[in-house]
Amino acid sequence: MxxxxxxxxxxxxxxxxxxxxxxxxxxxxxxxxxxxxxxxxxxxxxxxxxxxxxxxxxxxxxxxxxxxxVCDEYQYRDAELGRVAVLSYDVLDGLTPYPFRLQxxxxxxxxxxxxxxxxxxxxxxxxxxxxxxxxxxxxxxxxxxxxxxxxxxxxxxxxxxxxxxxxxxxxxxxxRTYPERYLVVSTSLPLHDIFGDLSMVNYVAGSPDWHVLLRNPAGWRMLFPLRPDHEISDADRPGEALRHMRSLCPSATAQDIQHVTVYEVHRxxxxxxxxxxxxxxxxxxxxxxxxxxxxxxxxxxxxxxxxxxxxxxxxxxxxxxxxxxxxxxxxxxxxxxxxxxxxxxxxxxRESSPEQRAEVRRAWRELEADADARRAYLRRASMLDSLEVVSG
Ligand SMILES: Cc1cc2nc3c(=O)[nH]c(=O)nc-3n(C[C@H](O)[C@H](O)[C@H](O)COP(=O)(O)OP(=O)(O)OC[C@H]3O[C@@H](n4cnc5c(N)ncnc54)[C@H](O)[C@@H]3O)c2cc1C
Structure with missing residues (x-):
């Protein structure tokens, strides 16, 4: 050319x-x-x-x-208490032809x-x-x-x-650079069967053990924070991944790990x-x-x-x-x-104090129960509002 x-x-x-x-x-x-x-x-x-x-x-x-x-709901959980609230995308019907999050x-x-x-x-x-x-x-x-x-x-x-x-x-x-790096593990573990009540996208609050569980066509992905001072070599990654996986699923083995990466996170x-x-x-x-x-x-x-x-x-x-x-x-x-x-x-x-975590749980439950508040929240979470900012 x-x-x-x-x-x-x-x-x-x-x-x-x-x-x-x-x-x-x-x-x-x-x-x-x-x-x-x-x-x-x-x-x-x-x-x-x-x-x-x-x-x-x-x-x-x-x-x-x-x-x-097609993920038409996602979930907010607590590491100790389990499921806290499920946010359904049905409130975006009519606002977009795609009222869901695609995984x-x-x-x-x-x-x-x-x-x-x-x-x-x-x-x-x-x-x-x-x-x-x-x-x-x-x-x-x-x-x-x-x-x-x-x-x-x-x-x-x-x-x-x-x-x-x-x-x-x-x-x-x-x-800025965030204090924690993220350990991301792709796994063949059937987390939906193991937990029984997961959505395809799950944010799990905890301190320091917050994590995210995401389902993709190829399997599940687990994201865990690593402490800033926690150095691990490439060779140590599978062992570190297994340790984190076992904190959720004690029967996990090295064969359940498909892929492990560690990321620095910046804004x-x-x-x-x-x-x-x-x-x-x-x-x-x-x-x-x-x-x-x-x-x-x-x-x-x-x-x-x-x-x-x-x-x-x-x-x-x-x-x-x-x-x-x-x-x-x-x-x-x-x-x-x-x-x-x-x-x-x-x-x-990652909210750390028990009072603040209780407050966050209360806010999620309110969103679950109140369709108008949930619509306003999901317009932001699904980036519809960001596009409106752009289109003027
Ligand atoms: C763990 C994790 C999970 C994420 N999940 C999500 C998610 O679910 N949804 C989401 O929206 N975002 C997510 N992101 C962010 C997302 O991955 C990135 O924003 C996205 O990949 C950026 O795409 P890009 O094309 O701008 O850059 P990149 O994907 O980095 O692509 C840049 C390309 O440029 C090439 N390149 C670089 N330098 C040169 C050069 N000099 N000459 C020629 N080629 C060059 C590279 O090889 C590369 O292919 C996630 C990020 C991480 C770390």
């Missing part, structure tokens, strides 16, 4: 879907992904209603829903996008090619990758939390989401606590909501002001919606 309107750096869920959407809208797009295949990473498993709405015009929602588990691995979305990208006439796909330099001129952006220089009119940085694009553009990335936002001819989206622009499943979702919103203003700017029917509006709104959502909601989820689940 000689002519290129937009270079996208990074083929995670956000870069892949943004590239596809830009190409479907008529632009010529070049996508660089340093890994040899798209969709090899497993982190996000939750898709919220507005994301499913935004993916619909690309034809991705229907196959995604078919591959996933499916992010690799399913990236896989669906990959098949479309590979066959697309306006996509130039470079897999296994790392971008190592970015430079801007008045009328173009240049990237160096695989020893060659490639030119386009615009660039989208979707290269994750350690973004080279962000760093090379001199954009700061500030915020950080880029100083700007647009600098000159470069836009930042997804984890390159913001990272947050995974409790609530909003990181990838809001990254997909960044990318998909960028398409219309960028197409108009490239086509000459709009001024770059529309990109500044996009950048300011998305940054506002990252700072004051996603960052806040996920932080609140974290505070609630």
């Amino acid at each position: 000689k002519h290129c309107d937009v270079t996208v750096v990074g083929g995670g869920p956000v870069g892949s879907v943004t590239a596809l959407s830009l190409a479907e809208a008529g632009l010529h797009v070049r996508l660089f992904e340093k890994r040899p295949v798209l969709g090899s990473q497993e982190r996000a498993t939750t898709f919220h209603p507005p994301t499913l709405e935004l993916l619909e015009p690309l034809g991705l929602t229907e196959p995604l829903v078919r591959a996933g588990l 499916v691995e992010q690799s399913v979305l990236t896989g669906l996008a990959r098949d479309r990208l590979a066959a697309h006439p306006r996509i130039d796909l470079h897999l296994g090619v790392e971008v190592d330099a970015v430079a801007q001129e008045a009328d173009r952006v240049e990237v160096t990758a695989g020893g060659e220089t490639h030119t386009s009119r615009w660039l989208v940085g979707a290269d994750g939390s350690h973004s080279l694009v962000r760093e090379r553009c001199g954009v700061d990335f500030t915020g 950080k936002v880029a100083g700007t989401f647009r600098t000159g001819r470069v836009a930042l989206v997804g984890d390159a622009a913001h990272v947050n606590n995974p409790l609530g499943g909003m990181g990838m979702n809001s990254g997909l919103h960044d990318g998909l909501l960028l398409v219309d203003p960028l197409v108009r700017v490239v086509g000459g029917s709009a001024d770059v002001d529309v990109l500044d509006e996009w950048a300011a709104r998305r940054r506002e959502v990252a700072l004051n919606f996603v960052g806040k909601e996920t932080d609140d989820n974290w505070s609630r689940v």
Whole structure:
């Protein structure tokens, strides 16, 4: 492809879907992904209603829903007391065509996008090619990758939390790091049979033993906090995972572990989401606590909501002001919606004093009983409100 309107750096869920959407809208797009295949990473498993709405015009929602588990309620539990409250999504009927939380691995979305990208006439796909330099001129952006220089009119940085694009553009990335790291275990244990009363998504409060139990098509995922001073080597991870699993299911064995990872958790936002001819989206622009499943979702919103203003700017029917509006709104959502909601989820689940935990339980039971309050809460938890902020 000689002519290129937009270079996208990074083929995670956000870069892949943004590239596809830009190409479907008529632009010529070049996508660089340093890994040899798209969709090899497993982190996000939750898709919220507005994301499913935004993916619909690309034809991705229907196959995604078919591959996933429709979760029309979720549960708040206490590590000692068991089930506290179940929040049903029925109160979102009429507000969205998808009144549920879809549980499916992010690799399913990236896989669906990959098949479309590979066959697309306006996509130039470079897999296994790392971008190592970015430079801007008045009328173009240049990237160096695989020893060659490639030119386009615009660039989208979707290269994750350690973004080279962000760093090379001199954009700061500030915020905080959470005190605990998270141990995430994928397991073949049939937790639904073992506990008998779980929903597909369960936040379990406790101090210090809070945890999250999530069901996916491939099995269950368990998330536990690790104390900040608790160093574990890669070799110790399975043993650590087993110790945590046995605190819930004493009969668990090493064979029940499918995969273990340990994550540092940050709440950080880029100083700007647009600098000159470069836009930042997804984890390159913001990272947050995974409790609530909003990181990838809001990254997909960044990318998909960028398409219309960028197409108009490239086509000459709009001024770059529309990109500044996009950048300011998305940054506002990252700072004051996603960052806040996920932080609140974290505070609630790890509340330490018995009085505060009793207060949190009371609040959840009220939400369960009061449909109006639950609707207001689930509009935020399912990110419907964040999209309204963006659409103005
Ligand atoms: C335990 C855990 C659970 C989570 N669960 C959820 C959830 O349920 N729902 C949710 O919404 N979010 C969740 N998240 C967050 C979510 O995983 C991320 O927000 C999401 O993966 C970000 O996607 P991205 O495409 O922006 O970045 P990434 O997924 O990091 O992709 C960036 C891509 O860029 C490539 N790349 C990097 N540098 C270069 C370069 N120089 N040249 C070429 N390619 C490059 C990388 O190889 C990578 O493929 C979770 C996170 C964690 C840690």
